[in-house]
Amino acid sequence: MQHKNRSVLSSLVAMLFLIAWSCGNPDSSQPETQTDSPGIADSVQASLDRGRYLANHVTGCLDCHSQRDFTKYAGPIIPGTEGKGGELFDPKVGVPGEIYAPNITPAALKDWTDEELTRAITEGINKKGDTLFPLMPYMTFAQMSQADIQDIIRYIRSLAPIENTVPPRKLFIPIAAAVPPHPKPDLAKNIKPSPDDPVKYGEYLVRSGSCSDCHTPMVNGAPDFARYMAGGNSFSDGVFTVISPNITSDTLTGIGKWTEEMFLQKFAASAEKARQADKPGAINTFMPWEFFASMKQEDLKAIYAYLRTVKPVQQTIVKWPPPSSQKKAKS
Ligand code: HEC
Numbered sequence: 001m002q003h004k005n006r007s008v009l010s011s012l013v014a015m016l017f018l019i020a021w022s023c024g025n026p027d028s029s030q031p032e033t034q035t036d037s038p039g040i041a042d043s044v045q046a047s048l049d050r051g052r053y054l055a056n057h058v059t060g061c062l063d064c065h066s067q068r069d070f071t072k073y074a075g076p077i078i079p080g081t082e083g084k085g086g087e088l089f090d091p092k093v094g095v096p097g098e099i100y101a102p103n104i105t106p107a108a109l110k111d112w113t114d115e116e117l118t119r120a121i122t123e124g125i126n127k128k129g130d131t132l133f134p135l136m137p138y139m140t141f142a143q144m145s146q147a148d149i150q151d152i153i154r155y156i157r158s159l160a161p162i163e164n165t166v167p168p169r170k171l172f173i174p175i176a177a178a179v180p181p182h183p184k185p186d187l188a189k190n191i192k193p194s195p196d197d198p199v200k201y202g203e204y205l206v207r208s209g210s211c212s213d214c215h216t217p218m219v220n221g222a223p224d225f226a227r228y229m230a231g232g233n234s235f236s237d238g239v240f241t242v243i244s245p246n247i248t249s250d251t252l253t254g255i256g257k258w259t260e261e262m263f264l265q266k267f268a269a270s271a272e273k274a275r276q277a278d279k280p281g282a283i284n285t286f287m288p289w290e291f292f293a294s295m296k297q298e299d300l301k302a303i304y305a306y307l308r309t310v311k312p313v314q315q316t317i318v319k320w321p322p323p324s325s326q327k328k329a330k331s
C-alpha cells in the first residue's frame, strides 16, 4: 500500500512536471538551460494550493477542526485556531454522545504516516485503530480522487502546530450501531470529473462538501435519500435553532426559481454578514457560508448547475422557527 501510494504520487509529480515543462517549453528547439527541477517545486506548490482550497472552502476540514465564533453570523473560524480542534458535537446537533473534533495540526499528527491519514480521512479508522463516528464525513471523502486527498494531507501537514488535547469521545450507543456498512474505498478508482462538465463537477463538489449531510432529512439516524436535499434537519446550540432548507429544484418549496445570479448573491451576502458581529441569541446558522462563499465562482456555478438537476421534492421548511416553538424543535 505504502509503496503503491508513493509510486502513484511520484508518477503524478513526474506527470505534473512533464506538463509544466512542456507548457514552459512549447518550442522544443529552445535550449535546455534548467539544471535544477523548478517544475517539481511548482507541482508541490500546486498540490498545497489545491489542498488549502479544498480544506478551507469545500471539504470543511477547517470548519469542523477549528474553533468557531458563533457570536458572529455562521460562526467564522477564530483566527489562530486553525486545525486545533475542540468544537463539541453533541445531542443538540443530533449526535448520540459528546464528540470533540480532534486536533489535526502537526502537533497532533506528526507521527502519522500518509497512509494512516488517508485511512482516517477515507475509511474512518484512526492511528489507534478506533472507528470514527461518521459525523466525520469519511464516507463521502472515500469518493474523492486520490490526488485531492493527497493534496489535503499535504496542506494539513503545513498547518501551524498547536498543542491542544481534546477530551475523549463519549458515545451513548455502540460505535458499530452508528456506522452503516460501507465498502472499503479504492481511491485509485475515483475519478475527479473535469470542470468543463459543470453538472458532474458540481456533483463532485456537493458530495465533497457534505451538503447532503445537512440538507437531506434524517429519519431514525439515517438519511432519507428519497427526499435528497429536501431539508428539514434541526440544529441548535442551545441559543438558536435553525432548520436546513429545501435546496431541491422544486419551484414552490425548493430553490427551483433561483437564478444563478441569485444563488451566487446568496453566498456573497451571507458571507458578508458573517464578517460582522452579531448579537448572541440573534438569528444565526450552522451553514458555513464564509467557507463556501470563497469558493471559486466557477465552482459555485457548477454546484448551482448540479442542484438544478436534483429531483424536485415538495417540502416546505421554515428555516428559523418562531422562538415560542424553538424548545419543541427536535434536535
Ligand atoms: C462535520 C465535521 C467534520 C468535517 C467536515 C471533517 N471532520 Fe475530521 N473529524 C471530525 C470529528 C468529530 C472527528 C472525531 C470522530 C470520532 O472521534 O469519532 C474527526 C476525526 C478526524 C481525524 C482523526 C483524528 C484522531 O486523532 O483520531 C482526522 C485525521 C480528521 N478528522 C481529518 C479531517 C480532514 C482532513 C477533513 C477534511 C477532508 C475532515 N477531518 C473533515 C469532524 C469533521
Ligand code: HEC
Pocket: 205, 206, 209, 210, 211, 212, 213, 214, 215, 235, 242, 243, 244, 245, 246, 247, 255, 266, 285, 286, 287, 288, 292, 303, 319
Ligand atoms: C452544517 C450543515 C450544513 C452544511 C454542511 C451545508 N448547509 Fe446549506 N444550509 C444549512 C442551514 C441550517 C441553512 C439555513 C439557514 C441559512 O440560510 O443559513 C442552509 C441554507 C442553505 C441555502 C439557502 C437556501 C434558502 O432557501 O435560503 C443554500 C442555497 C444552501 N444552504 C446550499 C448548501 C450547499 C450547496 C452546501 C454544500 C456546499 C451546503 N448548503 C452545506 C446547513 C448546511
